[in-house]
Amino acid sequence: MQSRLRVQGHPIQPMLVTFPLGLFVSATVFDLIDVLGGPAFLGEVGYWTGVAALVAAALTAVAGMVDLWDVPGDRTRRTAIAFNLVNTVMAAMFLLTCLVRSQSPQRGASAAILITELVALAVGGVGVHLGARLMHEFDTGRAEAGTLDALAGSTIEIVRPRP
Numbered sequence: 001m002q003s004r005l006r007v008q009g010h011p012i013q014p015m016l017v018t019f020p021l022g023l024f025v026s027a028t029v030f031d032l033i034d035v036l037g038g039p040a041f042l043g044e045v046g047y048w049t050g051v052a053a054l055v056a057a058a059l060t061a062v063a064g065m066v067d068l069w070d071v072p073g074d075r076t077r078r079t080a081i082a083f084n085l086v087n088t089v090m091a092a093m094f095l096l097t098c099l100v101r102s103q104s105p106q107r108g109a110s111a112a113i114l115i116t117e118l119v120a121l122a123v124g125g126v127g128v129h130l131g132a133r134l135m136h137e138f139d140t141g142r143a144e145a146g147t148l149d150a151l152a153g154s155t156i157e158i159v160r161p162r163p
Contacts, residue, residue: 013063017087017131020060021124023053024094028117031109043108047101050094050117057091076137083130086123093120 030046033039064084071077097116101107109117 013060013067014131014135016056016060016063020053020057020087020091021128023049023056024090024117024121024124027053027094028114028121031114031117034109035111035114040106040108043106046109047098047107050098050101054091054095054098057087057094061088061091076134079130079134079137083127083134086127086130090120090124090127093117093123 027046027049030042030049034043034046061084064080064087068077068080068084071080093116097113097120100113101109
């Protein structure tokens with residue numbers, strides 16, 4: 001199975017997934033520092049990082065839905081649906097925290113918000129596992145990276161050092 005959305009032969013959705021995950025983790029770290037008594041502005045930085053993560057998650061979800069269109073109706077499809085649902089649950093939990101914080105003038109984090117974000121990241125960890133399983137299933141039938149077949153069609157340039 002090939003992804004419909006590709007850049008130079010590489011599927012886009014696995015690349016996009018790293019942005020919301022990294023931003024969600026960053027938002028949680030900023031909020032942790034804020035809750036532990038760090039500078040107050042870090043709470044607002046955590047809030048806006050969470051908002052940026054939600055935008056990235058929406059774009060990633062669109063790419064995931066396009067790719068889901070062509071997934072065969074077997075175990076791979078069930079894994080892909082579970083992957084998208086788990087990531088949606090994680091994003092929904094962060095959306096909830098952002099909505100709660102948007103009512104506050106400082107947009108700082110609280111212990112309850114931090115706990116919600118940590119649970120959301122745990123849910124995201126399940127998504128990472130499912131995503132790894134999907135990549136393994138999608139790559140079945142392709143040349144293994146360590147074999148000579150993987151080099152077919154690629155060029156190797158030998159550069160000699162200048163004296």
